[in-house]
Amino acid sequence: MQVTLPALHEKYERGEPLVMVTAYDFPGARAAEAAGVDLVLVGDSGAEMVLGYPSTVGVSTEEMLMLTAAVRRGLHDPFLIADLPFGSYEASDEQAVLTAARFVREAGAQAVKLERGNATSVARARAIVQAGILVMGHVGLTPQSATALGGNRAQGRSGAAATRIAQEALALQEAGCFAIVLEAIPAAVTEELVRLLTIPTIGIGAGPATAGQVLVLHDLLGIREGTGARFVRSYANLGPEMITALAAYADDVRERRYPAAEHCYTIDPSELAEFRTALGRP
Numbered sequence: 001m002q003v004t005l006p007a008l009h010e011k012y013e014r015g016e017p018l019v020m021v022t023a024y025d026f027p028g029a030r031a032a033e034a035a036g037v038d039l040v041l042v043g044d045s046g047a048e049m050v051l052g053y054p055s056t057v058g059v060s061t062e063e064m065l066m067l068t069a070a071v072r073r074g075l076h077d078p079f080l081i082a083d084l085p086f087g088s089y090e091a092s093d094e095q096a097v098l099t100a101a102r103f104v105r106e107a108g109a110q111a112v113k114l115e116r117g118n119a120t121s122v123a124r125a126r127a128i129v130q131a132g133i134l135v136m137g138h139v140g141l142t143p144q145s146a147t148a149l150g151g152n153r154a155q156g157r158s159g160a161a162a163t164r165i166a167q168e169a170l171a172l173q174e175a176g177c178f179a180i181v182l183e184a185i186p187a188a189v190t191e192e193l194v195r196l197l198t199i200p201t202i203g204i205g206a207g208p209a210t211a212g213q214v215l216v217l218h219d220l221l222g223i224r225e226g227t228g229a230r231f232v233r234s235y236a237n238l239g240p241e242m243i244t245a246l247a248a249y250a251d252d253v254r255e256r257r258y259p260a261a262e263h264c265y266t267i268d269p270s271e272l273a274e275f276r277t278a279l280g281r282p
């Protein structure tokens with residue numbers, strides 16, 4: 001059954017945890033669908049996970065649209081959200097609405113997500129909501145502004161910083177966001193935010209109190225270079241398995257073990273004889 005906004009809210013009201021995961025392509029979407037997750041986010045983390053950028057800020061709107069459209073083609077039931085990339089919504093309300101509309105119209109997203117809860121992001125969220133597009137907020141560690149935040153590190157660890165995050169989350173809620181991602185903040189701060197907000201919260205490195213959790217697909221599957229953040233739990237170790245499989249293939253090709261007879265197409269001997277005659281072979 002397709003996950004709709006009312007269905008998400010019903011789950012939230014019942015206190016059932018919401019499961020969200022990122023995806024960036026067709027097979028990732030098919031896997032998320034088969035696993036029965038509630039929400040799929042085409043995160044701009046795809047910049048690093050599948051496009052090889054050093055951070056999320058390099059990815060363009062066109063690239064995010066292509067990833068989102070690929071996910072859309074693989075997804076039926078889960079609710080699909082697309083990240084608005086850095087530089088695609090900050091300049092004006094008009095820019096934000098036009099970009100958000102492209103993700104809905106051209107790529108099939110059901111909602112967009114934008115980062116930060118400062119005055120600019122709140123205004124953009126409000127404008128997009130007023131244009132009839134669902135918006136998910138994102139506060140705490142917001143990787144698009146990691147440089148300004150002093151790197152990809154936990155946020156809200158002082159009373160003042162936690163208060164600022166609370167104000168940002170409330171402002172995004174007031175602007176009409178249907179849910180908010182809380183990233184890399186202390187679990188005790190999250191507990192307070194969850195009490196304060198009336199919309200669902202989705203946590204990543206924010207402890208267990210949120211209405212739902214999100215993980216980056218490649219972290220979850222163990223396909224990454226280096227160690228992930230403290231909050232990452234890997235449920236598989238596919239990176240090394242991919243290398244083992246590729247190395248076995250390379251070995252088989254070099255040792256002429258692949259392809260074997262069962263991988264080859266056949267031709268009727270009389271047709272082969274005709275072919276050889278046509279080539280002038282004896």
Ligand code: KIV
Nearest residue numbers: 022043044045181204
């Ligand atoms: O880009 C992303 O994957 C995200 C999640 C970490 C929430 O924003």
